[in-house]
Amino acid sequence: MDLSGTGVTDEDAVLSETIKGAARRLLAGSGATALSPDAVAREAGLPTADVEALFPHRDDLLTALVVDAYNASGAAMEQADLAARGTGAHAGARLLAVTRALREWSFANTADFTLIYGSPVPGYHAPQDTVPPASRTPAVLAGIVRAALEAGDLTPPRRTVPGPPLLLPDAVQLFGGVPEAPFSDIIERGIVLWSSLIGLLVFQVHSRTHDSVRDEPAFFDYAVAVAAEGIGLVVPLVGDSGREHD
Template sequence: MVKKEERAAAESPRERYRAQVRAEIKEHAWQQVATAGASALSLNAIAKRMGMSGPALYRYYASRDDLITELVKEAYRSLADTLHDTAATGADLRALAHTLRDWALEDPHRYLLVYGTPVPGYHAPDDVTGVSDAIMKTLLDACTAALAARPVAPPAPGFLAGHREWAAGHPAPPAALRLALAFWTRLHGVLSLELAGHFAGMGFDPALLFTAELDDLAPR
């Protein structure tokens, strides 16, 4: 395998410069997402901040959607790698849940870009799904292991046996599919509401609600 340093050395000065400019554009884009949301992302505004003309910047990203796709892929890869690294230590489903929450709280705008309100007019290309599938694979592995440790697996709705496309070919049994869906919808529901500020003034720590949902999904 070619090391990262060796790949960098093999790149031409023009290729390295292009990569640096694209990275700087993404940095400004993340700043825009944090301050005004992804729907307000403007390539012309980024070009102005970088001292470039609009047409010059479009040589690096052909459109706003092209840039948003890069940000979405970057967010998915970050979460996929974070969960994979946690799972590689032998961590269980509960640990993965807390890893997910820590990742979301570390950068709420990154989380909301991929799990919040869809950006108006933006449609993710098919290859984005491939990046997100790695996240679900890690979750399905953990759910399968969690159920294997229980004396009796909970029943699963019959429709899951014939609707497995979202599992991307993972061999998890229907009960594990059901657990993964419950984990994904319930914990993301709590996180999304928390990060959007909907628990403000309700008088309790959202972390307690997150833990209560997790206790129900993955008993200690």
């Protein structure tokens, strides 16, 4: 029965979650190239027709998984930020909280993390439906940077962007406009912070640092603090916050 008015029945919703659960197990075991309606049906113990009724093509299933992964990781960050703000945390502590939350989600959901931040799936082109969920992570970061800017918590940069603006209009809109000097390039700096965060997670989730770093959670915090210096934001670490790394 459809009680939501969306045309999706309770049975369809349950079946969809069963199918996506089977697809995630395949992702974890064999990667995205192993996904197909037939393979997912076998993994779920369902007729292929049941899978194809909800996800006619592999790309339909991939899109559903991508949307779920972006929404779940974004929600983890949003919840961490809400909790941090509830304690009166300043922007640096908020940034540490949300990046730790994303790290925790990434390690708990490595297949989903790899799907959205790993190598592109051959032949798959993400549709527009994935853009709003994908924007949740940068939106959390942008909100923290904006709050730091408005609170006067940022140190002015030594370097500014040479030449014409480097941004697309959507990036400016997400942040809420271009700030005045000396912070007129804070959006560019925020994108550097964002890309540094994702690159760091890729390294840690896929064990690229295990042979050079003794304490990976502590190194993660340190790297976030170093990246935050690029936007003029101080992030508290062990020694001044008293946190013990796990």
